[in-house]
Amino acid sequence: MNNIGFRIIQNENTLNEELIERFRPLATSLLSDSMNRLHAIGHNLRPYHKEGKLIGCAFTVKTRVGDNLMVHKAIDIAKPGDVIVVEASGDLTNAIIGEIMVSIARKNGIAGFVIDGAIRDSGTVSKGTFPVYARGVTHLGPYKDGPGEINVPVSIDGMVINPGDIIVGDEDGLVAIPSQNAEQIIKLAQQQQEQEKIVLQSIEDGSIDRRWIDETLRQKGCDGL
Numbered sequence: 001m002n003n004i005g006f007r008i009i010q011n012e013n014t015l016n017e018e019l020i021e022r023f024r025p026l027a028t029s030l031l032s033d034s035m036n037r038l039h040a041i042g043h044n045l046r047p048y049h050k051e052g053k054l055i056g057c058a059f060t061v062k063t064r065v066g067d068n069l070m071v072h073k074a075i076d077i078a079k080p081g082d083v084i085v086v087e088a089s090g091d092l093t094n095a096i097i098g099e100i101m102v103s104i105a106r107k108n109g110i111a112g113f114v115i116d117g118a119i120r121d122s123g124t125v126s127k128g129t130f131p132v133y134a135r136g137v138t139h140l141g142p143y144k145d146g147p148g149e150i151n152v153p154v155s156i157d158g159m160v161i162n163p164g165d166i167i168v169g170d171e172d173g174l175v176a177i178p179s180q181n182a183e184q185i186i187k188l189a190q191q192q193q194e195q196e197k198i199v200l201q202s203i204e205d206g207s208i209d210r211r212w213i214d215e216t217l218r219q220k221g222c223d224g225l
């Protein structure tokens with residue numbers, strides 16, 4: 001039987017430790033620049049935890065607005081290191097997760113949550129280092145009836161996330177990288193990181209070259225130069 005709207009699909013993707021460590025020093029700004037500033041989860045999802053970077057493979061959940069039955073199932077079956085990514089239509093009426101679900105997820109070795117919807121118990125979540133990104137907060141709790149689906153493509157604030165995509169989150173927000181592009185994106189981001197170090201050093205030693213600004217303005221025909 002294929003009960004569309006009420007399905008659990010297996011997802012064996014994992015991210016090895018070596019790749020995680022190579023992503024760790026790379027800011028989301030470098031990673032999104034390395035995808036031509038076109039691919040990113042939108043700015044509406046913000047971190048609600050105190051600190052700590054999020055890196056892991058997407059374990060996706062599509063759920064009915066305000067319902068978290070399938071999110072509970074996801075917490076029980078996702079692998080250690082997975083990031084549970086929940087499409088809840090961006091609705092903030094009912095919270096999708098709270099302190100108890102965060103505690104179970106942490107205990108199960110889940111890397112973090114990305115919730116395109118609301119969370120609750122934010123006072124506790126905000127004191128911890130377990131990564132939780134969400135669109136907002138409400139004290140109103142979730143229903144637990146479904147429908148919902150696990151490991152289908154989801155849409156998170158303007159970006160399609162496929163199960164197994166690499167999710168990276170920091171203070172600036174979230175990016176998703178198809179796993180087959182990981183090596184290429186890491187290399188490009190490392191190159192930009194080196195370039196930015198050189199720029200920062202040139203600011204310190206006064207050798208920074210700012211001629212490009214006037215050159216660009218001249219090309220635009222700017223008055224008053």
Ligand SMILES: O=C([O-])CC(=O)C(=O)O
Pocket residue numbers: 068096097098099100101102120121141142
């Ligand atoms: O009731 C729920 O499922 C959500 C919640 O508040 C918690 O996880 O603490």
Ligand SMILES: [Mg+2]
Pocket residue numbers: 098099100120121
């Ligand atoms: Mg709670």
